Amino acid sequence: MTATQINSPSLRVRPAAKLDGLIRLSDVHKTYFLGEMDVPVLKGVTLAIDKGEMVSLTGASGSGKSTLMNILGCLDRPTSGSYLLDGQEVGDLDGDGRAMVRNKKIGFVFQSFNLLARTSALDNVLMPLSYTAKHLGDREAMGRAEAVLKLVGLADRMDHHPSQLSGGQQQRVAIARALVNKPPVLLADEPTGNLDSRTSEEILAMFQRLNEEEGITIIIVTHDRNVAQHTKRQILMRDGLIESGNYMSAS
Amino acid sequence: MTAYFHTHFRTIRSALRALRRNVMRSALTCLGIIIGVAAVIATMEIGQGSSAAIQRNITSMGANTVLVLPGAATNSGINWGAGSILTLTPYDCDAILRLCPAVKNACPIVRSRSAQVIYGNHNCNPGTIQGVTPAFLAIRDWEDMADGEAFTDREVRNASKVCLIGKTVADELFDQQSPVGKDIRINNVSLRVIGVLRAKGANMMGFDQDDLVLLPWTTVKYRLSGQSYGSAATISSASGASTSTINSLSALYPDTSLDLFPAVDALASVDRPQPVRFINVDQIMCEATSGAATGAAMQQITALLHQRHRVGGDDPDDFNLRDMGELTNMLTGTTKLMTNLLLSVAAISLLVGGVGIMNIMLVSVTERTREIGLRMAVGARAGDILRQFLVEATVLCLLGGILGIVLGRGSSILLRIFGHLPTQISVPAIIISVAVSAAVGVIFGYYPAWKASRLDPIEALRYE
Numbered sequence: 001m002t003a004t005q006i007n008s009p010s011l012r013v014r015p016a017a018k019l020d021g022l023i024r025l026s027d028v029h030k031t032y033f034l035g036e037m038d039v040p041v042l043k044g045v046t047l048a049i050d051k052g053e054m055v056s057l058t059g060a061s062g063s064g065k066s067t068l069m070n071i072l073g074c075l076d077r078p079t080s081g082s083y084l085l086d087g088q089e090v091g092d093l094d095g096d097g098r099a100m101v102r103n104k105k106i107g108f109v110f111q112s113f114n115l116l117a118r119t120s121a122l123d124n125v126l127m128p129l130s131y132t133a134k135h136l137g138d139r140e141a142m143g144r145a146e147a148v149l150k151l152v153g154l155a156d157r158m159d160h161h162p163s164q165l166s167g168g169q170q171q172r173v174a175i176a177r178a179l180v181n182k183p184p185v186l187l188a189d190e191p192t193g194n195l196d197s198r199t200s201e202e203i204l205a206m207f208q209r210l211n212e213e214e215g216i217t218i219i220i221v222t223h224d225r226n227v228a229q230h231t232k233r234q235i236l237m238r239d240g241l242i243e244s245g246n247y248m249s250a251s
Numbered sequence: 252m253t254a255y256f257h258t259h260f261r262t263i264r265s266a267l268r269a270l271r272r273n274v275m276r277s278a279l280t281c282l283g284i285i286i287g288v289a290a291v292i293a294t295m296e297i298g299q300g301s302s303a304a305i306q307r308n309i310t311s312m313g314a315n316t317v318l319v320l321p322g323a324a325t326n327s328g329i330n331w332g333a334g335s336i337l338t339l340t341p342y343d344c345d346a347i348l349r350l351c352p353a354v355k356n357a358c359p360i361v362r363s364r365s366a367q368v369i370y371g372n373h374n375c376n377p378g379t380i381q382g383v384t385p386a387f388l389a390i391r392d393w394e395d396m397a398d399g400e401a402f403t404d405r406e407v408r409n410a411s412k413v414c415l416i417g418k419t420v421a422d423e424l425f426d427q428q429s430p431v432g433k434d435i436r437i438n439n440v441s442l443r444v445i446g447v448l449r450a451k452g453a454n455m456m457g458f459d460q461d462d463l464v465l466l467p468w469t470t471v472k473y474r475l476s477g478q479s480y481g482s483a484a485t486i487s488s489a490s491g492a493s494t495s496t497i498n499s500l501s502a503l504y505p506d507t508s509l510d511l512f513p514a515v516d517a518l519a520s521v522d523r524p525q526p527v528r529f530i531n532v533d534q535i536m537c538e539a540t541s542g543a544a545t546g547a548a549m550q551q552i553t554a555l556l557h558q559r560h561r562v563g564g565d566d567p568d569d570f571n572l573r574d575m576g577e578l579t580n581m582l583t584g585t586t587k588l589m590t591n592l593l594l595s596v597a598a599i600s601l602l603v604g605g606v607g608i609m610n611i612m613l614v615s616v617t618e619r620t621r622e623i624g625l626r627m628a629v630g631a632r633a634g635d636i637l638r639q640f641l642v643e644a645t646v647l648c649l650l651g652g653i654l655g656i657v658l659g660r661g662s663s664i665l666l667r668i669f670g671h672l673p674t675q676i677s678v679p680a681i682i683i684s685v686a687v688s689a690a691v692g693v694i695f696g697y698y699p700a701w702k703a704s705r706l707d708p709i710e711a712l713r714y715e
Contacts, residue, residue, distance in 0.1 A: 070709050073628070075628065075708050075709050075712075076709060095632070095633055096632040096633065096634070099627065099630050099631060099632040099633075099635075100630065100632070102627075102628060102629065102630045103629060103630020103631075104630070108628045108629065110625075110712065114621060114622075114624075114625045114712070116272070116622060116625075117272065118272045118273075119268070119272060123268070127626070127629065128629035128630055130261055130265060131626070131629065131630040131631045131632070131635055132630070177629070178629075181629075181630070
């Protein structure tokens with residue numbers, strides 16, 4: 001559409017034909033109905049993200065960034081348009097269906113960690129497993145939780161409560177919790193917003209490592225340009241549309 | 252199936268974990284139910300104890316007694332009134348006691364005509380002189396003597412010349428000295444006083460219950476009266492041999508009753524056999540097993556006496572039954588009143604506890620909005636959240652219920668020991684209060700749980 005998009009270097013690297021990606025939004029609209037006034041927030045977003053990508057989603061406040069993230073995370077449903085996640089149409093699922101998709105396909109990392117207080121790191125990580133459709137045995141669940149905690153480097157802090165952990169450690173527990181169900185997508189909402197710059201670097205390095213070594217697709221929603229620069233692909237939103245960083249726009 | 256149990260086990264475990272995460276709040280929530288259940292159990296136990304005590308008091312006034320009276324004779328169209336024919340025998344009394352399961356005690360009563368009671372230079376004319384058995388004292392709840400002791404069945408068999416006197420009689424005849432062991436005279440029969448009855452005071456009609464002399468009924472029949480009260484009517488009703496014919500123990504005077512009919516000779520008695528009736532008594536006093544069993548006892552006695560007296564379908568009964576209707580009504584009325592009182596107290600306490608639970612659960616839902624949002628984000632369905640909060644509320648209520656039972660039982664025991672209140676353990680109260688506390692958990696926990704499950708995860712996650 002715009003000159004920047006056409007001239008984007010990634011457009012040349014990535015062929016536009018790759019449509020069987022992990023995430024594929026086509027012409028997604030989201031309109032909030034506030035009384036008699038309709039507030040369109042997303043005005044036809046078309047977006048594709050492939051397996052193994054590390055993407056940042058940026059934009060000024062009011063650009064529809066959070067709304068798009070909610071739809072990507074299956075927390076909300078689009079007013080119109082289609083959303084294919086891992087080959088499954090999730091745009092028209094009901095609440096319970098979306099809950100199951102969230103449980104299996106998406107790991108969430110939040111700005112404020114959202115750990116359960118007075119609960120050990122291990123139990124925090126175990127929590128999502130209690131909502132999986134097919135229950136694991138206690139031993140298997142424990143093994144998995146310990147493995148992901150080891151992966152984020154907290155093998156020696158498993159019994160600590162959130163109040164006994166630093167901010168960076170808490171966020172790493174949150175990342176472990178997001179990973180415990182082995183989701184293909186990790187959705188991080190301002191993951192470094194509550195952290196100092198040194199710890200932020202650590203967390204971002206961890207995301208990069210998870211992306212490269214474990215092949216997990218990572219989407220980081222942020223308003224911080226420094227954070228966005230850590231990702232290979234940066235999607236910029238403005239006024240409910242994607243302004244740059246989209247391969248689909250060429251097709 | 253195992254997966255099903257596994258899910259529930261997991262839910263309960265996570266509920267316990269969540270409750271432990273905020274011990275103070277959980278304890279406060281529990282407190283409502285603890286106090287509610289404890290109040291229910293303590294009031295139920297105190298109430299039941301008091302109710303039982305009140306019932307015992309009313310029963311001791313005779314609420315569960317049934318009087319069997321002989322029927323009325325009708326001669327030439329004139330009704331001679333109850334007791335004008337003699338149809339009851341001591342064997343009827345034995346049969347009633349043996350064959351009527353609703354009858355706990357039965358006692359034949361032989362009344363004497365009013366007579367002068369003499370001791371030394373004192374005399375009095377007691378309102379009641381009657382012959383009974385020791386069962387009479389049990390029926391009237393009069394077994395503990397003020398002085399001396401009661402006569403026994405053996406003395407009844409022997410028609411022993413012993414008597415028990417009431418407080419009023421004792422006061423009139425004996426001033427300050429102990430009557431026990433002294434001999435008094437009635438109708439010139441010398442009787443030894445072996446016991447003084449505990450003072451009972453006047454009954455509901457104002458009739459002094461202590462103004463009486465009790466003797467073995469055989470003594471009254473064979474030694475005192477010569478013939479039983481109303482035997483004149485027996486003679487007129489031509490029911491054959493009166494008691495006087497076998498009154499061989501009446502040694503003091505020869506038999507003086509009138510011989511209105513010529514002796515039946517052997518031939519005549521073969522031709523026209525007369526029904527031979529042996530001993531009769533004036534009344535039979537029966538005690539039903541409980542106040543409520545009075546009706547059943549009356550039915551059983553009626554059926555038995557129909558059979559024994561060969562009363563056919565249409566024939567008039569030759570006996571009358573009398574119960575203490577007023578007292579029985581009072582008894583059932585009191586019982587109903589107490590039960591309703593206790594139930595309403597219990598309902599109010601549990602309602603208050605339930606509202607407390609709902610209150611704290613609502614606060615808890617608000618306080619844990621972010622947690623709920625997080626749980627939804629990681630894949631909890633609305634049903635999972637609903638179940639989690641319901642299980643939490645139920646677990647809290649059950650824990651509170653158990654603690655409440657302990658507290659309630661404990662306080663009722665303490666009240667019995669130190670407050671001298673009559674308490675009675677109430678198993679239904681325990682079962683009901685546990686069941687109700689679980690139900691309260693579900694019912695009052697449902698709204699907050701439903702509210703939690705309806706939260707929008709996006710809003711919930713953003714909630715401050």
